[in-house]
Amino acid sequence: MNILPIILAAVLSNNFVLIQFLGICPFLGVSQKVDSALGMGIAVTFVMVLTCLVTYPIYNYVLVPLGLAYLEIIVFIFVIASLVQILEMVLKKFIPALYSSMGIYLPLITTNCAILGVAELVLTETLVTGLFEAVLYGLFAGVGFTLAIVLLAGLREKLDKLPLAKCLKGFPATMIASCFMAMAFYAFSLI
């Protein structure tokens, strides 16, 4: 079993946001506050797990045997969109508290590139050999996303309080901070 390498790869050395530059939109958009960043991170993790759980078998047991592997992107978009729809309805019915805290983020991430990215990358990742590893990969890709977005949100909360020059205040400072974060995470991929 190569559980530890998968965890390390998904969270640190191949971090979805800071190394692969996927899901930049929520990364910069929902990172004003740590609370909302955490909510977004949990929602993304949830959908990533679900995505891997469903798209990995569909690819390996439906598309590949039929020789239709090139349909993967359109099929994945299709499946993920429906899944999020179903998930939203189920949450609304059974866990309304979670729905009201996470519900607004769910439709937002339906077509997010990080989600489609995890569905694609889990197929090419050499460490992943079965469904269990695929789900694990999805889970920790989400954890890596949450880590990055929560770290940036914490930095932004501090940056807002600093007496920065007017031309740097707000978004420019955020871009510079995320640049340094990406450089720091790049060190992990050198190990």
Added chain:
Amino acid sequence: MLNYILAFAEGGVTIQWNIVGLSVAVMAGMAVVLGAVILLVNKFCHVETDPKIDEIYENLPHANCGGCGYAGCSDFAKALAEGKVPATKCGQLKGDSVAKIASILGVEIADEGPTVTVIACCGGNKANDKFEYQGYCDCQYENMLSGGRKACSTACLGDGNCKAVCPENCIEIVDGCAVVNTDLCTSCGVCHGACPKSLMERIPSTAHYYVACSSKCRGKDVMGQCKVGCIACGLCARNCPNGAITMVDNLPKIDYSKCTNCGICASKCPRKCILSTKKD
């Protein structure tokens, strides 16, 4: 790509219909399965919403203008059902709809009658400029530059932000000043938020006359800023036969419950800044 299309046109490419059929079958199969699952989940997980929301929604104008500050009429209906806002927040609601919504909610709402929006400035090109503005033609932008080019701090800048947002297209810029066509105005309130000077005011739609100036400066100062601004002479207040006009902060204030639309105030005004909404 071009070669492929040419070859296709010459019949050099054979379409593998079995693969096309297979792809279509897979996609269609997934569509059916996912559609069925969504349908089932929707049936089992249907959440009962407050029936009051639908009833209230039926009585709203369905204009989705956003003037109430909510994202459309259905959002406003939800807020109404939860008792967060009064129905009067919607400027487009007409008398009987207000009464119906009040009875659904079981509350009393004072019916103030329909209103229209007017712009409390008639300066435009008759108001003096303090500098030449050459920036972007947008009231918000111009206002950021020392409150705009007008010498009067409460003058219409005439860049037309209100005209741009008006869902009924009833605002026009005439001689550099915004004018509302009150026959078309639904008093939705969208323009109220668009004006950086907050010059919009609501008056009853039955009223004919309104004060088209917002300057609270003394008469002498207004004289130097604008050719038509109110100089607070008080002639209108003294000549009103019904005592409907009082002077507040160097501006006349019309009490529309007493106003009979006689028009004496407008004819007596030496600056002609009490205007009529009705065209002669």
